[in-house]
Amino acid sequence: MQDFASDNYAGVCPEALRALVEANASGHEVAYGDDSWTRRVCDRLRALFETDCEVFFVFNGTAANSLALASLCQSYQSVICHELAHVETDECGGPEFFSNGSKLITSRGPLGKLDPVAIEALVTRRNDIHSPRPKAVTLTQATEVGTLYTVEEVRAISEVAHRHGMSVHMDGARFANAVAALAVSPADMTWRAGVDVLCFGGTKNGLPVGEAVVFFKKSLAADFAYRVKQAGQLASKMRFISAPWLGLLDDDVWLRNARHANAMARLLAERIGAIPGVRIMFPPQANAVFAELPVDAARTLRQNGWVFYDFIAAGGSRLMCAWDTAPETVARFAAELNAAVMAGRAVAPAAVPPIEPTAA
Amino acid sequence: MQDFASDNYAGVCPEALRALVEANASGHEVAYGDDSWTRRVCDRLRALFETDCEVFFVFNGTAANSLALASLCQSYQSVICHELAHVETDECGGPEFFSNGSKLITSRGPLGKLDPVAIEALVTRRNDIHSPRPKAVTLTQATEVGTLYTVEEVRAISEVAHRHGMSVHMDGARFANAVAALAVSPADMTWRAGVDVLCFGGTKNGLPVGEAVVFFKKSLAADFAYRVKQAGQLASKMRFISAPWLGLLDDDVWLRNARHANAMARLLAERIGAIPGVRIMFPPQANAVFAELPVDAARTLRQNGWVFYDFIAAGGSRLMCAWDTAPETVARFAAELNAAVMAGRAVAPAAVPPIEPTAA
Amino acid sequence: MQDFASDNYAGVCPEALRALVEANASGHEVAYGDDSWTRRVCDRLRALFETDCEVFFVFNGTAANSLALASLCQSYQSVICHELAHVETDECGGPEFFSNGSKLITSRGPLGKLDPVAIEALVTRRNDIHSPRPKAVTLTQATEVGTLYTVEEVRAISEVAHRHGMSVHMDGARFANAVAALAVSPADMTWRAGVDVLCFGGTKNGLPVGEAVVFFKKSLAADFAYRVKQAGQLASKMRFISAPWLGLLDDDVWLRNARHANAMARLLAERIGAIPGVRIMFPPQANAVFAELPVDAARTLRQNGWVFYDFIAAGGSRLMCAWDTAPETVARFAAELNAAVMAGRAVAPAAVPPIEPTAA
Amino acid sequence: MQDFASDNYAGVCPEALRALVEANASGHEVAYGDDSWTRRVCDRLRALFETDCEVFFVFNGTAANSLALASLCQSYQSVICHELAHVETDECGGPEFFSNGSKLITSRGPLGKLDPVAIEALVTRRNDIHSPRPKAVTLTQATEVGTLYTVEEVRAISEVAHRHGMSVHMDGARFANAVAALAVSPADMTWRAGVDVLCFGGTKNGLPVGEAVVFFKKSLAADFAYRVKQAGQLASKMRFISAPWLGLLDDDVWLRNARHANAMARLLAERIGAIPGVRIMFPPQANAVFAELPVDAARTLRQNGWVFYDFIAAGGSRLMCAWDTAPETVARFAAELNAAVMAGRAVAPAAVPPIEPTAA
DSSP states (O other): EEEOOOOSSSSOHHHHHHHHHHHHEEEEEOOTSSHHHHHHHHHHHHHHTTSOOEHHHHHHHHHHHHHHHHHHTTEEEEEEEETOOOHHHHTHHHHHHHHOEEEEEEEGGGGGOOOHHHHHHHHHHHHTSSSOOEEEHHHHHTTTTTTTHHHHHHHHHHHHHHHTTTTTEEEETTTHHHHHHTTOOOHHHHHHGGEEEEEEOOGGTOOOSSSEEEEEGGGTTTTHHHHHHTTOOOEEEEEEHHHHHHHHHEEEHHHHHHHHHHHHHHHHHHHHHHHOOOOSSSSSOOOOEEEEHHHHHHHHHHHTEEEOEETTOSSSEEEEEOTTTOOOHHHHHHHHHHHHHHHHHHOOOOOSOOOOOOOO | EESOOOTTSSSOHHHHHHHHHHHHOOOOSSSSOOHHHHHHHHHHHHHHHOOEEEEEEESHHHHHHHHHHHHHSSSSSSEETTTTTTHHSSSSTTTHHHHHHEEEEEEEEEEEEEHHHHHHHHHOOOSSTSSOEEEEEEEEEEEETSOOOOHHHHHHHHHHHHHTTTTEEEEEEHHHHHHHHOOOOOHHHHHTEEEEEEEEEEETTSSSOOOOEEEESSGGGGTTTHHHHHHTTTTTHHHHHHHHHHHGGGGGGHHHHHHHHHHHHHHHHHHHHSTOOOOOOOOOOEEEEEEEHHHHHHHHHHHHEEEEEEOOTSSEEEOOOOTOOHHHHHHHHHHHHHHHHHHHOOOOSSSSSOOOBBBO | EESSOOOOOOOHHHHHHHHHHHHHHHHHSTTTTTTTHHHHHHHHHHHHHTOOEEEESHHHHHHHHHHHHHHOOTEEEEEEEEETTTHSEEETTTOOOOOOOEEEEOOGGGGGGHHHHHHHHHHHOSTTSSSSSSEEEEEEEEEESSOOHHHHHHHHHHHHHHHOOOEEEEEEHHHHHHHHHHHOOOHHGGGGTTTEEEEOOOOOGTOSSSSEEEHHHHHGGTTTHHHHHHTOOOTTTTTHHHHHHHHHGGHHHHHHHHHHHHHHHHHHHHHHHSSSSEEOOOOOOOEEEEEOOOHHHHHHHHTTTTOOOOTTOOEEEEEEEEEOHHHHHHHHHHHHHHHHHHHHHOOOOOOSSOOOOOOO | EOOSTTSSSSSSOOHHHHHHHHHHHHHOOOSSTTTHHHHHHHHHHHHHHHSEEEEEEESSSHHHHHOOOOOOSOOEEEEEEEEOOHHHHHSHHHHHHHTTTEEEEEEEOGGGGOOHHHHHHHHHHOTTTTTOOOEEEEEEESTTSSOOHHHHHHHHHHHHHTTTOOOOEETTTTTTHHHHHHHHOOHHHHHGGOOOOOEOOOOGGGGSSSSEESSGGGGGGTTHHHHHHTTTTTOOHHHHHHHHHHHHHHHHHHHHHHHHHHHHHHHHHHHHHTTTTTTEOOOSSSSSEEEEEHHHHHHHHHHHHHOOOOTTOOOOOOOOOTOOOOHHHHHHHHHHHHHHHHHHHSSSSOSSSOOOBBOO
């Protein structure tokens, strides 16, 4: 398969797989996370973040974000998110399900990013019992459109949030890509900038399954273990979720994976951005390229076997790079796109755009 | 108190109160709705709607709409509503709570009304598992901005909804005002136009407490009695919820009440619409007048004791008329507004608008 | 109808009805509880309980108890209740619905009463993440079988509960009957004995609709208003829920009503207890009599038009007295039962007991 | 570690691990289950069950059982289970959370097994709106106490369930052990005996993570994919959940693993059952041995490093055998237990039993 469909189309990186296999060699281990592998990973994450945070592992991003948000607000409260936020657009109501009804209040902002002024306007707009009080802000880093919040931007949002009694949640499905791209420390990017809880994505960075939920504000984690258990997110053979993280964390594999994916996205944007009729929609700051492609050329590429999704919310196509995306694949895609565009320029354009599956 | 704050500031109309008192005279009655008063009212409603519908009584509009919608879709499905719909803006997440997470998908449309084309676009936009499938459309009649759907408009929406496997719910908090204004039969306005379930509001029409949930598509009501019970909406002394409906239904008091409120709204719009600087925002088709009032004049009126709310979602002020709003009150309000506007014209305008409570 | 079916078969007592009618005379009032009637009743309840408690009104007992319990624990925690508790047996899963899954952990105990030793055993039995931690104890006063906790018993339960970090909730659907029977002050019966939140039932004491939720531990009430709103329990025309309480509270009508019902139950127990073959199952300390009646005699009475329920959980028949139960009704029931028993003794006993509806 | 703590203390069996590694070799694969590995496993399971069933993969047993039950009943309905059922005792309210409140109604029965007569009594006990109507029966095969339902017993339960409009769910966390022990076909054990949905456990049989939910009654699975997604149970890199099943299914590894574990349990029961003072509590029909051990001897074993849990619900100790439990481990445990018992017989017994962690 040749694709820029999603970073979750990629497999497990060798280091993570090796750690998983090693974790199996130790024979029997205590279940439900009270094992030595899980303890080591938690300690490693605490070292990485340079603080005594609370770490939990859950199975996927839907659960990580939904459970984290549910721990930040009650059903009659609300969460402020960007209108393009994954929790709003692609979780089939997961956050509302886990929280038993907390509304997501959407805000706009350029480049897929929340704006502190807009957040403040939302929070102060109403103060009556008929409207659920915002108790959390969630921001996605890197964003759903492949852009990044600077540390200062995160801090500004946190400042507004905390001033109004809200917690700050970071959806870090692609946190590694953000840290790699911004070249800041994980601590600076999160708790030092006011983030209270981070969902640190591992799957898109090279794990088989599993995300870490990291509470910097420890009081918020008081009952989280029970919440995880009740919601069906507690792995019995936890070591197989946690140990692969060691593979990522040792020797900064997670950053290497992310840097590679980011570099491939930049390369891809550079190559296809130069093709006539192609418009890069957002600065490719992480591992995604959003581009408007000529309709006929996009269709041709798909007929040639390339897999990628249209981004329904904002138009255009989304091209994701993974930890294992090869430069040759980028080059081949760009070349085929260029050829298709050139061929298309010689003929009449197609009237009807193809219907494509949604991004995932 | 002199106010145009809300039709739920009004009390109980004499006929409803009389029925309540009468219901008490019969001594002991079977509890939980298996009493003769409740049976009579249900039969009366079936006669009114000219069909063998299923009727339930619940305590208020939040519950009526939320429970009805919860019976139309599962937690992983969604409901299409107007962005100004009360269920979206003023229920503190009630619908999501009762349904355990069904998302409300908002649509736009002029005059506070849903548009069939926009609905179809929303339904067909995505068809993947990451997005909750729309299973119901809810429309408010009369709308939150005091406008009305024609029977044809309701039918067009129902047609789209049913074609895509969605049920049609009508939030009829002010159903009486709509029927009175359009001079159509309740049946024509609802099931004959494709409405599957109606929340028929009584409180704003002159009852002390209680709304009727009317299922025209009876299969949808199969377990509704259990749902009502579990959700804390089953009155033990049900006759005191149901009997006052007899007071409304006998001699068409409900229509008389609604016609009066509608007439007062028209009168009010006429009177204040003629005042310089006042802009009527929506055609006053039911019992509400939305108007932009000069800031200083609005403040003066409030200082004079008038109570009315600003409409945060769309700006301006909302002036509601009730079954008992007196023509003299309308005249006095218009006169005082006119005086305030005239006085304001003679001096410099105030710089800062007053902060007012939200509409309810 | 002649019945001992339920105290919610009775109507509204004259004083409550008068207050409701008076509340209507004041014309327009602010909605959602910010009216003068509601404020007066809240102040009256604070005076009655001799403390600055937080008071909320909801529509019925299902909601009062379920919302109160939901405010005491999260979905992954649990509530300890008696196995005969109404919240366990007769709410169709209401508490679990409102709390989104908090388990009710049932305990046994004689006379329908929780035992502090059994509570402690339940709490300390497990301490692992696979079992929901008990965070509340709920006791019903008067109990579901018509018995009473003494103040000392309530205090002993509270002591165990608080020692283990649990809150104490009292289901007071028949709180008036308990206070009247024990001749203690409402304060002594509740917060001075450690009760954190009381659901003070009005309906069974003579109101048309509505219960009060009284938080003695005010911190627990922090967000309760939002909870009430979201769950569809906020009355818009609140005065019609609250004002009738004034009718009950003025001149201690609530106690007079309760004393009368209690006296009728004692009289009933005395009269039928003397009939051969009748066994009084529990001491009739409040307004209920539970009795094993000869099967044929019970059937005869029902054929004669008497309405009363069997108590499925514990066997026997439940005979409830209300604020308006007449001594003559008691006398007539006893006489007819005696006659039926005597007639039955002269013939062969029926083989098959009739199937009767459940208690409600 | 030497233990009989739980079959989830064991690691991944070689065949499953090999399949996982192989699945990674194929490079990019479509996410969310639309990959070739997942399709192959689903087809294999359909072949195994000899019917066109619907197959879904979720992350763990809590989710498998809770989601399956939630798809069988609404929040206002109930599920009948044994009082020792894992869903009742060890899921921290998971089923109630996923269903938003469906009550678990517990039944008793010898050997940890439900009895059709008792089920029928529960279903027909009440038929009123205050009690949630049972809509599903769940039985655990093998049971929580290591016993087995015969095919005839399953059929008898299914017959009662279906006669009363209930679906039949089988918690098959140790389904493999049951099939291996009874030497019946998976089809005979499930749908041919009336089971509508099976949660087929893989983790305890040698997988790293992941359970299969198998709907034999396909109409019940209509929306299950959405339910899985919303509840955070849809793996993006699904192949790593599904492919290891191939390792189990190829060459009947799953049965070999289960037969081995069962044989070890029988051996263990035989060996320790012969020791004076040890009582085997239930026939060791699957891979568990429940035994009352002399208190001092149990403590000595634990001091020696043996790990095993007490079974709080029924008393005694639970000794679980896994796919990799070595006969030597069994022999050593039995020998050490015997030695400890003999030593204990020579001295005075300890007065106070040690407090041990709960079973998991």
